Amino acid sequence: MATRTNNPPKPHLGFGTRVRKSPYFESTLKWGCKEYTTYNHMYFPVYYNTPEDDYWSLVNDVTLWDVAVERQVEITGPDATKFTQILTPRNLSDCEVTQCKYVLNTNYDGGILSDPILLRLAENHWWYSISDSDLLLWAMGVAGKGKYDIKLVEPDVSPLQVQGPKSRNVIVDLFGSWINDLQYYWCKETDLDGIPLVVSRTGWSGEIGYEVYLRDEKRGADLYEKIMAAGEPYKIAPTGPSQIRRVEAGIFSY
Amino acid sequence: MATRTNNPPKPHLGFGTRVRKSPYFESTLKWGCKEYTTYNHMYFPVYYNTPEDDYWSLVNDVTLWDVAVERQVEITGPDATKFTQILTPRNLSDCEVTQCKYVLNTNYDGGILSDPILLRLAENHWWYSISDSDLLLWAMGVAGKGKYDIKLVEPDVSPLQVQGPKSRNVIVDLFGSWINDLQYYWCKETDLDGIPLVVSRTGWSGEIGYEVYLRDEKRGADLYEKIMAAGEPYKIAPTGPSQIRRVEAGIFSY
Structure with a gap:
């Protein structure tokens, strides 16, 4: 009879060349991503601390998601x-x-x-x-x-999401006060110290949030670190999209 | 300055409901698959023992691959x-x-x-x-x-590959001597104890081999165990597709 142990061997994800890496991949490793899945033939960060801690960062503070998989x-x-x-x-x-x-x-x-x-x-x-x-x-x-x-x-465009109640502070500090006039589901072409971007007031969190669409994959680490630095006063945490908050908000998941 | 440790934390693959499981998934866990990737929105076994050991099983004996990801x-x-x-x-x-x-x-x-x-x-x-x-x-x-x-x-069809110099013995023992007349790149509809199948003389290994296309996903574990049992006298090993043998054989990898 087949039996199950309490500690089944945990198979792991192989990182190879067939699955694509986001321009933020090295940054997500550096900032401690613990689990990845794949999405659109790319590695996709799932969580960093624990899914529960990541959830509290999202609902209390502000979070940064690598969603370059949104091609x-x-x-x-x-x-x-x-x-x-x-x-x-x-x-x-x-x-x-x-x-x-x-x-x-x-x-x-x-x-x-x-x-x-x-x-x-x-x-x-x-x-x-x-x-x-x-x-x-x-x-x-x-x-x-x-x-x-x-x-x-498929152009060279790699989104990040900045989501959570303090996301507006971070984005205003980075881009200026015009962000306060950016309405829900509108976007604007801009740049950050020469990094070409589009910023939209959209997201998958149920919280206030923004998407930052990087238009030069070579600038991935630059952009990631600039957002993390701007978010430090607001306790920014790198996380994956929160399934908990998503379910709470009634957002579909295809 | 950023430094690398000798033991960077190894991120793992999250098993969830968004990525599909093959009808052989539980069998691959049971038989000790150590690494998965994803392919066509499904989990895909990469290796079981080590990639080198899996290679020697392929070139000396016979191997069984879960390639249900070939939709x-x-x-x-x-x-x-x-x-x-x-x-x-x-x-x-x-x-x-x-x-x-x-x-x-x-x-x-x-x-x-x-x-x-x-x-x-x-x-x-x-x-x-x-x-x-x-x-x-x-x-x-x-x-x-x-x-x-x-x-x-996309029909309910889930292939396995049986590859290696002793694969013909295994397939003949399972299906009968007509297999000896199955030419390279030809196929035949058949069944195994009522499990509906197509068998083809094809594969991705550079060795002699067969693909067995299961046409009823509910019979995945049955089929997997029948092939493992038939292969035991020939030292069959469950493996993933061998990248080593693939490169040796000059087979493309898209």
């Missing part, structure tokens, strides 16, 4: 807006430049392929900030060969 | 053959029923999306046995809405 499907070109609309049943006609929308991507049967945040950076410049699926493959298939005048790529 | 893109229906050809630049006009082909799936720019084994089970019944990509999303996008009279799904 972008970028659509540019004269037909960009028309094609972006084809990929989602949500009406985008009222989506203004620098506005964001939470949308679903569905197949022809209504099955959900991804539930991204959609960012409109310019008249004909859109990012689907995707969940765990090769949405770019679907988009390429739908686009066909030359049917639309678009460019469709 | 199938199944195409059936009146336009199945026409549509299957659209997804690959390789000419399929000479692919007979029960024959297999190693093919590439490419996008409109010639970029490689997957490098599957293609199996033709019947006149209008094909499986792309894919590498690590959501190829089904691409195929659905290409198929469009009602342009082809096909059914396009």
Whole structure:
């Protein structure tokens, strides 16, 4: 009869070259990430201290998440807006430049392929900030060969999330007081000491929060350390996305 | 200055519900898998003893790999053959029923999306046995809405590989002497004590080998144990795919 021991051997995660590393990967190791999973063919930090401690940092203070695994499907070109609309049943006609929308991507049967945040950076410049699926493959298939005048790529963009009640203090200290005017589900192109970024007032936490989209993977460690330094007075903690807070907030997890 | 210790904390893999488990997952734990990675949104066993020991089992004896992560893109229906050809630049006009082909799936720019084994089970019944990509999303996008009279799904199919110089002995003992007539890159529908299967003479090892495609996920542990039992006289060892042997054999790794 098969028996279970109280201490089954704990299999571990192999770090190899087939799974991609985020531009913040070395930073997450340095700051003590204890568990990873994978997402969009990349390593994804899960927790640092304990899931419970990480939760309390999120609800009391401020947390920094490496969510570079949220890859972008970028659509540019004269037909960009028309094609972006084809990929989602949500009406985008009222989506203004620098506005964001939470949308679903569905197949022809209504099955959900991804539930991204959609960012409109310019008249004909859109990012689907995707969940765990090769949405770019679907988009390429739908686009066909030359049917639309678009460019469709995964650009060099790697988000971080800064989430928690003190996140606004950290982001204002880093970027300035204009952040106070950034409304929920809007974004702005900016930079931090020359690091090219987009900042949006979005997140997956149920708390106030921001996403910082790095546009130069070589600057990952710089950006990570700048945010950690700015967050120190507010007891910032590196964490993964909190499943506890997510369930509390009634946010879906695909 | 940052320093490295000789014993950096080893982050581990979190087993959760977001990453899928193979029908053989419990068997791989029971037989001592020490490291997993992920592939096609599933846990994928990497090695059991050591990568070197696993290599010697492969080149001297016979090994059993859980490659249920090789998901199938199944195409059936009146336009199945026409549509299957659209997804690959390789000419399929000479692919007979029960024959297999190693093919590439490419996008409109010639970029490689997957490098599957293609199996033709019947006149209008094909499986792309894919590498690590959501190829089904691409195929659905290409198929469009009602342009082809096909059914396009990921069926309940979970492959194992039995690889190594003594693999033929094991497979003949399990299935009978007709296996000796199964040519390289051909397959056959069969069963093992009522477990529905397809057996092909293919693999990723550079050694003689077979793939056993389970068609009922509830029978995973049954099948795994039957193969281990049949392999015992031949010193069968559960292993992951051998990167060492793969490099020796000049097999690509996408």
